[in-house]
Amino acid sequence: MEYSSILTSLHVVPSSPHVKNKLFVFCIMLSLWVYMIYCCVGYCSTVPSLRYVNRHGDEVDVVESSLGASRDLLNNNENDLDSRGKEWEEARGEIKALDENAMSGFLNESETKKLPQAIIIGVKKGGTRALLEFLRLHPDVRAVGAEPHFFDRNYDKGLEWYRDLMPKSLDGQLTMEKTPSYYVTKDVPSRIYNMSQDTKLIIVVRDPVTRAISDYTQTRSKKPDIPSFESLTFKNTSSGQIDASWSAVQIGMYAKHLERWLQYFPMEQLLFVSGERLITDPAGEMVRVQDFLGLQRVVDEKYFHFNPAKGFPCLKRPDSTSKPHCLGKTKGRTHPNIDPDVVQKLRDFYKPYNMKFYEMTGHNFDWD
Ligand SMILES: Nc1ncnc2c1ncn2[C@@H]1O[C@H](COP(=O)(O)OS(=O)(=O)O)[C@@H](OP(=O)(O)O)[C@H]1O
Numbered sequence: 465m466e467y468s469s470i471l472t473s474l475h476v477v478p479s480s481p482h483v484k485n486k487l488f489v490f491c492i493m494l495s496l497w498v499y500m501i502y503c504c505v506g507y508c509s510t511v512p513s514l515r516y517v518n519r520h521g522d523e524v525d526v527v528e529s530s531l532g533a534s535r536d537l538l539n540n541n542e543n544d545l546d547s548r549g550k551e552w553e554e555a556r557g558e559i560k561a562l563d564e565n566a567m568s569g570f571l572n573e574s575e576t577k578k579l580p581q582a583i584i585i586g587v588k589k590g591g592t593r594a595l596l597e598f599l600r601l602h603p604d605v606r607a608v609g610a611e612p613h614f615f616d617r618n619y620d621k622g623l624e625w626y627r628d629l630m631p632k633s634l635d636g637q638l639t640m641e642k643t644p645s646y647y648v649t650k651d652v653p654s655r656i657y658n659m660s661q662d663t664k665l666i667i668v669v670r671d672p673v674t675r676a677i678s679d680y681t682q683t684r685s686k687k688p689d690i691p692s693f694e695s696l697t698f699k700n701t702s703s704g705q706i707d708a709s710w711s712a713v714q715i716g717m718y719a720k721h722l723e724r725w726l727q728y729f730p731m732e733q734l735l736f737v738s739g740e741r742l743i744t745d746p747a748g749e750m751v752r753v754q755d756f757l758g759l760q761r762v763v764d765e766k767y768f769h770f771n772p773a774k775g776f777p778c779l780k781r782p783d784s785t786s787k788p789h790c791l792g793k794t795k796g797r798t799h800p801n802i803d804p805d806v807v808q809k810l811r812d813f814y815k816p817y818n819m820k821f822y823e824m825t826g827h828n829f830d831w832d
Pocket of ligand 1 (some may be wrong): 587588589590591592593594644678679681739742743776777778790791794795796797
């Protein structure tokens, strides 16, 4: 045995094979024992958190990204958390370098996984990813990056399954997630209410016509053979009747969906964020969001850099010289040109819903 021959050559053990074997077994036992003590004091369980450590240190970066990547892949593959896993991976990868708020709790024994106290519940294509990533810059926010789809698709898995998806947080830190389909799913308000009637709900809304086109653009990017936007908009083209059962149209009837939420939650527990202002004035919208969540106003104009080529604000660390990080190419796709008559018909269709929505929220979003 190589190990015992080294010891023999060093003259530290007797040459009897019996004693050498015993010594070898003893060494193995000792190593196991030391390893177990190491685990008992919590180091083994915190090893995956290494991805949060010394993000800017060269050596650690290698460990960091390999562990981080495998965890993200696990999340996406094993739990099927996000039907748009690729999109998530992309956004996650880009934001990773900015994700320093997650560092604060490394090896901290008082961190626990908590059910979210605040959720971005919608709307699809409203700008929900941008808002979540803006919030993740805040040191008092911990958010799961993937969309858990717990209250719509995975409810039968139970609250403990849901809690386990959440990142660890300290008391006083806010746990969050975003799943845009919640806003339009019938059973979700009562289910969130049953988890906690104090849950704060954020909805990023955007001009419903642009939102519908954005939604269509996303679907077409995956299924290029789908019919034209114009033909899907109408029940039949000759009658000119809008097909409100088409999800791209239905999601934008914000007032209708809001009525369902108000059966469970008071208006003060809902915050409507303008998807348009999130692009033109992200810092201004972030004041409203941070105030609503009871957070200090940390994420301000210093965290944003408008990228003219992308046409969107990108994120930067105020104290860093590193390049600003923009969301991936699945955010900010070029929309197809839609027949202006069809756009106008959709505008007319949405007008009463928009008016009702402004009235209910007390906020004019200026879409008309
Ligand atoms: N900062 C920044 N960077 C990139 N994109 C931004 C940003 N802020 C808002 N947006 C808008 O977000 C739209 C996508 O919305 P969501 O993230 O809610 O989409 S999704 O429902 O999660 O698929 C996306 O829609 P499209 O432009 O139609 O692709 C963007 O317009």
